[in-house]
Amino acid sequence: MIRVLIWNEFWHERSEEHIxxxxxDGIHKVxxxxxGKDEELNVRTATLExxxxxxxPEILAQTDVLIWWGHCRHDxxxxxxxxxxxxxxxxxxxFIGLHSAHFSKPFRLLMGTxxxxxxxxxxxxxxxxxxxxxxxxxxxxxxxxxxxxxxxYGEPFRIPTPDKLIFLSSFSGGEVFRSGCLYExxxxxxxxxxxxxxxxxxxxxxxxxxxxxxxxxxxxPQQRVSIGGVHVRKVTxxxxxxxx
Amino acid sequence: MIRVLIWNEFWHERSEEHIxxxxxDGIHKVxxxxxGKDEELNVRTATLExxxxxxxPEILAQTDVLIWWGHCRHDxxxxxxxxxxxxxxxxxxxFIGLHSAHFSKPFRLLMGTxxxxxxxxxxxxxxxxxxxxxxxxxxxxxxxxxxxxxxxYGEPFRIPTPDKLIFLSSFSGGEVFRSGCLYExxxxxxxxxxxxxxxxxxxxxxxxxxxxxxxxxxxxPQQRVSIGGVHVRKVTxxxxxxxx
Amino acid sequence: MIRVLIWNEFWHERSEEHIxxxxxDGIHKVxxxxxGKDEELNVRTATLExxxxxxxPEILAQTDVLIWWGHCRHDxxxxxxxxxxxxxxxxxxxFIGLHSAHFSKPFRLLMGTxxxxxxxxxxxxxxxxxxxxxxxxxxxxxxxxxxxxxxxYGEPFRIPTPDKLIFLSSFSGGEVFRSGCLYExxxxxxxxxxxxxxxxxxxxxxxxxxxxxxxxxxxxPQQRVSIGGVHVRKVTxxxxxxxx
Amino acid sequence: MIRVLIWNEFWHERSEEHIxxxxxDGIHKVxxxxxGKDEELNVRTATLExxxxxxxPEILAQTDVLIWWGHCRHDxxxxxxxxxxxxxxxxxxxFIGLHSAHFSKPFRLLMGTxxxxxxxxxxxxxxxxxxxxxxxxxxxxxxxxxxxxxxxYGEPFRIPTPDKLIFLSSFSGGEVFRSGCLYExxxxxxxxxxxxxxxxxxxxxxxxxxxxxxxxxxxxPQQRVSIGGVHVRKVTxxxxxxxx
Numbered sequence: 024m025i026r027v028l029i030w031n032e033f034w035h036e037r038s039e040e041h042i043x044x045x046x047x048d049g050i051h052k053v054x055x056x057x058x059g060k061d062e063e064l065n066v067r068t069a070t071l072e073x074x075x076x077x078x079x080p081e082i083l084a085q086t087d088v089l090i091w092w093g094h095c096r097h098d099x100x101x102x103x104x105x106x107x108x109x110x111x112x113x114x115x116x117x118f119i120g121l122h123s124a125h126f127s128k129p130f131r132l133l134m135g136t137x138x139x140x141x142x143x144x145x146x147x148x149x150x151x152x153x154x155x156x157x158x159x160x161x162x163x164x165x166x167x168x169x170x171x172x173x174x175x176y177g178e179p180f181r182i183p184t185p186d187k188l189i190f191l192s193s194f195s196g197g198e199v200f201r202s203g204c205l206y207e208x209x210x211x212x213x214x215x216x217x218x219x220x221x222x223x224x225x226x227x228x229x230x231x232x233x234x235x236x237x238x239x240x241x242x243x244p245q246q247r248v249s250i251g252g253v254h255v256r257k258v259t260x261x262x263x264x265x266x267x
Numbered sequence: 268m269i270r271v272l273i274w275n276e277f278w279h280e281r282s283e284e285h286i287x288x289x290x291x292d293g294i295h296k297v298x299x300x301x302x303g304k305d306e307e308l309n310v311r312t313a314t315l316e317x318x319x320x321x322x323x324p325e326i327l328a329q330t331d332v333l334i335w336w337g338h339c340r341h342d343x344x345x346x347x348x349x350x351x352x353x354x355x356x357x358x359x360x361x362f363i364g365l366h367s368a369h370f371s372k373p374f375r376l377l378m379g380t381x382x383x384x385x386x387x388x389x390x391x392x393x394x395x396x397x398x399x400x401x402x403x404x405x406x407x408x409x410x411x412x413x414x415x416x417x418x419x420y421g422e423p424f425r426i427p428t429p430d431k432l433i434f435l436s437s438f439s440g441g442e443v444f445r446s447g448c449l450y451e452x453x454x455x456x457x458x459x460x461x462x463x464x465x466x467x468x469x470x471x472x473x474x475x476x477x478x479x480x481x482x483x484x485x486x487x488p489q490q491r492v493s494i495g496g497v498h499v500r501k502v503t504x505x506x507x508x509x510x511x
Numbered sequence: 512m513i514r515v516l517i518w519n520e521f522w523h524e525r526s527e528e529h530i531x532x533x534x535x536d537g538i539h540k541v542x543x544x545x546x547g548k549d550e551e552l553n554v555r556t557a558t559l560e561x562x563x564x565x566x567x568p569e570i571l572a573q574t575d576v577l578i579w580w581g582h583c584r585h586d587x588x589x590x591x592x593x594x595x596x597x598x599x600x601x602x603x604x605x606f607i608g609l610h611s612a613h614f615s616k617p618f619r620l621l622m623g624t625x626x627x628x629x630x631x632x633x634x635x636x637x638x639x640x641x642x643x644x645x646x647x648x649x650x651x652x653x654x655x656x657x658x659x660x661x662x663x664y665g666e667p668f669r670i671p672t673p674d675k676l677i678f679l680s681s682f683s684g685g686e687v688f689r690s691g692c693l694y695e696x697x698x699x700x701x702x703x704x705x706x707x708x709x710x711x712x713x714x715x716x717x718x719x720x721x722x723x724x725x726x727x728x729x730x731x732p733q734q735r736v737s738i739g740g741v742h743v744r745k746v747t748x749x750x751x752x753x754x755x
Numbered sequence: 756m757i758r759v760l761i762w763n764e765f766w767h768e769r770s771e772e773h774i775x776x777x778x779x780d781g782i783h784k785v786x787x788x789x790x791g792k793d794e795e796l797n798v799r800t801a802t803l804e805x806x807x808x809x810x811x812p813e814i815l816a817q818t819d820v821l822i823w824w825g826h827c828r829h830d831x832x833x834x835x836x837x838x839x840x841x842x843x844x845x846x847x848x849x850f851i852g853l854h855s856a857h858f859s860k861p862f863r864l865l866m867g868t869x870x871x872x873x874x875x876x877x878x879x880x881x882x883x884x885x886x887x888x889x890x891x892x893x894x895x896x897x898x899x900x901x902x903x904x905x906x907x908y909g910e911p912f913r914i915p916t917p918d919k920l921i922f923l924s925s926f927s928g929g930e931v932f933r934s935g936c937l938y939e940x941x942x943x944x945x946x947x948x949x950x951x952x953x954x955x956x957x958x959x960x961x962x963x964x965x966x967x968x969x970x971x972x973x974x975x976p977q978q979r980v981s982i983g984g985v986h987v988r989k990v991t992x993x994x995x996x997x998x999x
Contacts, residue, residue: 110381135378155667156667157980179643184451186918201679208427245891248888385898398911411929437929441899443884443931488645625842625941
């Protein structure tokens with residue numbers, strides 16, 4: 024049983040009428056619904072409105088894969104929560120960053136780079152091409168996924184070279200973007216997946232759902248390890264031979 | 268002219284008599300001396316004792332390569348200084364982390380991982396083997412550098428897979444360590460080089476000096492770019508098409 | 512002085528009238544012309560029609576960067592010539608594969624993979640986006656290069672993960688392609704650059720010329736080493752401590 | 756059920772008395788014995804003495820993981836057999852190269868580099884250190900494996916930068932070596948593991964056995980794909996959208 028926690032800042036869906044129509048109970052609810060059909064997954068959700076963002080060390084210790092959606096409220100996530108997520112990933116928890124989570128605190132802490140990108144509000148369509156057709160995250164996907172409308176993201180995307188590039192996207196306006204990027208950091212696996220702007224019903228697309236479900240299975244840890252002494256503000260000398 | 272800034276926490280050399288004998292004016296002074304003989308380099312130094320650690324945005328803007336030595340005072344470097352160094356590297360400044368700088372705030376921010384390692388106080392000797400004999404950083408070095416005594420560092424060293432592994436070390440006690448690791452992050456190049464415990468006269472070794480000088484030339488930027496919006500605590504949406 | 516050898520199979524330009532109109536003296540001649548304006552380069556050419564394809568060990572020993580254009584005559588290059596090129600690259604010679612050189616024998620020997628891709632005869636336009644804006648190969652290039660017409664190449668491109676991805680392309684038909692890929696193999700640097708179908712005047716484009724010139728400077732070796740014993744058919748035990 | 760084929764040149768064990776004492780029925784037999792205890796594995800063996808080296812397209816099509824041991828008879832493996840193995844790996848078959856298989860034809864074809872290394876006949880002991888303690892291939896292994904005697908291999912090992920470095924070794928004579936290297940090429944996974952000189956009883960060591968068994972499970976394919984057109988000597992244009 025893989026324990027999945029879906030985190031959503033849950034702001035647009037409550038504050039903007041046209042978004043509420045698409046995701047009346049929030050993006051996290053739609054993701055929880057389709058993942059919940061997978062009997063190997065145990066799915067919970069949390070949002071920025073919950074106590075302590077719904078993320079405590081105890082909750083993280085019981086999470087195998089954390090899915091993150093955030094956009095305009097990144098700053099509202101406390102630094103210590105971001106650092107706790109980072110540490111959990113280094114200790115083996117899988118992390119899936121969706122769409123504008125490229126700019127979330129946990130993702131940027133894990134990448135070490137600016138994570139900026141080019142973007143353009145648009146009504147472009149998107150083609151998500153499979154670069155690694157035999158990778159488990161692309162299982163069940165044909166040559167590409169076609170989305171009738173998505174926000175345009177473009178290169179340069181300032182990330183470390185991905186360990187593995189799974190998807191590459193083109194937009195009808197001409198831009199290209201590395202839309203499915205896989206990393207290993209410490210004991211954890213990280214997958215960034217670009218589609219999912221709040222004003223488009225992307226997470227209802229069955230192929231997008233398939234990729235996210237594939238990714239949950241792929242980044243789920245085989246084991247977890249405890250890590251210590253990695254807080255940015257306070258470092259003590261490592262103990263001899265204590266691994267992370 | 269490459270503008271080099273050598274930063275040292277400068278603590279052991281002032282507080283411990285046996286270290287003071289080896290580096291009476293500080294490790295930074297010895298490094299500055301041998302780099303100063305290279306006419307293509309303009310060398311300055313800074314220490315933790317200087318105002319604002321000797322590191323301000325203005326100083327970083329005039330620095331092409333920052334060399335960092337720190338060990339037991341990492342916590343005394345303010346977070347905003349660490350973040351300013353990180354940002355300067357992402358914008359193109361070269362960074363050379365020496366010895367226990369693996370645990371410095373700037374290095375860990377750039378790596379995104381715990382950067383822990385195994386270690387053992389010892390009187391081991393070390394052999395630093397060349398893995399990439401044709402790489403510019405290894406120019407002038409034979410098959411290995413032999414150090415009669417160094418602190419023992421060992422795997423697992425919890426870093427992202429280096430873009431290029433230049434040196435690998437063995438210690439007489441049997442440990443192995445990835446002792447010369449090269450990364451590109453944003454527009455900047457980062458080189459981590461393990462030798463240089465404060466109680467050993469390692470920086471007087473001419474081959475070690477050669478590697479550091481080679482590395483300065485290699486990580487020096489061809490260009491610098493301005494980056495914005497990358498502070499951990501405050502993120503604003505990026506401007507369309509503004510590169511970092 | 513960088514010694515550049517431009518190799519072209521020189522078939523389409525002699526056998527097809529509409530190609531001859533675009534490149535009357537061959538693609539190699541156009542490339543030689545624009546590279547010849549760079550005073551740091553010494554430029555020669557060779558074609559499949561020359562004795563021994565114009566490539567002998569003596570010629571390779573005097574070549575710093577080999578540029579390769581081939582399409583429908585890959586099979587006519589003898590295996591021993593392909594292996595000699597491979598060995599020269601491993602020994603430090605730079606290699607630039609243009610367009611359908613993805614399927615040339617030397618490139619495939621160096622990659623170790625099938626190097627297949629998707630393609631489509633088309634009149635698509637192409638946008639070549641810069642992924643690494645501060646990389647020397649992208650110097651002087653704005654956000655993208657626009658080509659009014661090119662042959663469509665698409666993913667999956669079956670190559671090892673590039674050490675560095677410099678350019679990514681989109682085509683007006685929707686395809687995406689990793690169009691600028693950088694590798695280090697042995698002592699040599701390899702750059703694959705996709706544009707340049709024979710029926711389009713791509714090599715007259717000044718931005719394409721700029722990229723190729725940048726690449727020549729970037730992959731030029733700092734040193735060459737001798738390698739031995741790497742022929743596929745005959746391997747003798749390596750001498751102790753003989754590097755390649 | 757994972758179908759494993761263990762290939763051995765089977766020369767030393769038949770021609771040298773002191774080797775025959777260690778491996779009377781051949782190295783492949785000892786490996787088959789310990790792998791055979793794993794009920795998820797179906798184990799067969801083949802040697803250079805078999806018809807067509809015991810490797811035909813039909814046999815490869817029924818093989819999930821190929822383990823290769825060769826040393827002084829690499830040249831006796833026909834080129835077309837080596838290329839068939841390469842193609843099977845690119846199509847998804849796992850490949851484990853043991854010890855001097857670094858110089859086997861299939862491994863070198865897949866790497867694209869010289870694969871030379873430094874070596875020294877010795878009675879050195881070896882410590883195989885775990886670099887990635889949470890990787891499945893290192894499961895069940897403590898900080899290191901100690902071998903009382905092994906042939907000394909040393910850097911520089913002329914391979915492409917491994918996708919993941921799992922083990923690093925030191926030898927009592929001081930050398931270091933990247934002794935456990937993981938690659939993905941096409942649809943296949945490749946693991947190179949250095950220990951196993953014929954004059955040492957290394958394959959009776961239970962921890963070495965554990966690593967090899969772990970590796971078999973890790974490199975076993977989730978799916979196989981057919982590839983075509985990748986022979987060095989004869990290339991035909993790829994079909995549109997035919998993947999490998």
